Amino acid sequence: MLAPAVRTFGRGGIHPDPHKQATAGRPIEDLPAPAEVRLPLLQHLGDPAVPAVKKGDLVRRGQKIAEAQGTGVPLHATISGKVKPIDRHPHPTLVLAQAIVIARVADAELPPLEFPEDPEWRALPRDEMLARIREAGIVGLGGATFPTWRKLQLPPGVEVDVLVINGAECEPYLTSDYRTMLAEPRAILEGAVLMARILGVREVAIGVESDKPDAARVLRAAAAALPAAGVAVHVDLVQTRYPQGAERQLVFALTGRTVPAKALPSAVGVVVQNVATAAAVHDAVRFRKPLLDRIVTVTGPGVREPRNVRVPLGTLLSDLVNFCGGATDDATRIVAGGPMMGRALPRLDIPVTKGLNGLVLLTGKGPFEDGYGPCIQCGRCIEVCPLGLEPDQVSVRVEAGKVLDTAPYGAEECYECGSCTFVCPSQRPLVQFMQVAKASLRRQRETRSAR
């Protein structure tokens, strides 16, 4: 019998060194409850949560401490303890933001809340499942942090027929999704089927990169053991190639459908959710368990003992790094997420938030510390761009101060995968040029529509 084909996307893409060997073999370890957590009221795309506790209150792990408003989600205590003054604290993307700080009190004095199984969980109506997902504070755990209850509610007139579950963890260094697939295949499958029922789709396609055949195997075994629910689940290997885990590349690989420029996958009948999100949805619907922890890969040459760690949200990155043996003497850079699409962080007294899947400590000089050269028109950036954009043209126009002339070269479509920067022989910061152009074009559009 022929081996099943390994699927992939069409144009572009790169093959960076995966750097995953340090943590791929390390099962998830639990970080002991830290002395303090700082929980920002905004850890997602949408309205910030509103505090439901005040200084001096005693709270138990699992208790709701901030209410959702508008487009947002609520927030829960991730350790048991005493609430400190609610104030502004360092935030991974907002520099400073309001956060609820909890100082730990021993579990024996203040036991965590329990979340027993709801025996009727498989038969819940759609609205009740959605309400539990929102109440649990779940957002896209692949890094997007879009509230899951909103992504599962399609706008009027939009219909989908496939739910794609993203297990293609293509960012170098990161293995948190891989270890989650090995540790929690049943929860991922059950969560996927629940989301398929909410969306009204009968097909779930799970994409796993071909260098993780063991993850695909355990997911297939879990799928075969699922009770019949009128939903067909298949687990497909996709090529190990960056950015295979980007939504439009994964949708093409698994369904053959092309998501149009500037559109969402729902434009071609698909919704995409990450494997960790699927597991969290299962916990929320079955147990009413809120999102309290997240699994983070802590790795890179600047970490003494790279690990995959289940960590209470709000834990300071410094506590997380200490759990991993501390930083090496020559660590120079901190990256939240992977090195291709992650963000540089200035410090470690920043809390773990819902969108953090990896913390990479690097050594040596940063990519543009020695400056960069002129464009030599080699065309490599165009070749690797999975969207067929022209970052070279954008970059030279931004340099020339002609930012608004960049629209024909696709600046607004760029989702900042970093492939172009990775291959540029002149080491030009092409993603940054795209960001500048994108922001200027957006401002221009907003100004025009305000007139």
Ligand code: SF4
């Ligand atoms: S890869 Fe760099 S040097 Fe080559 S065309 Fe693109 S921007 Fe120019």
Ligand code: SF4
């Ligand atoms: S960062 Fe943007 S321009 Fe560069 S390869 Fe990715 S999508 Fe294309």
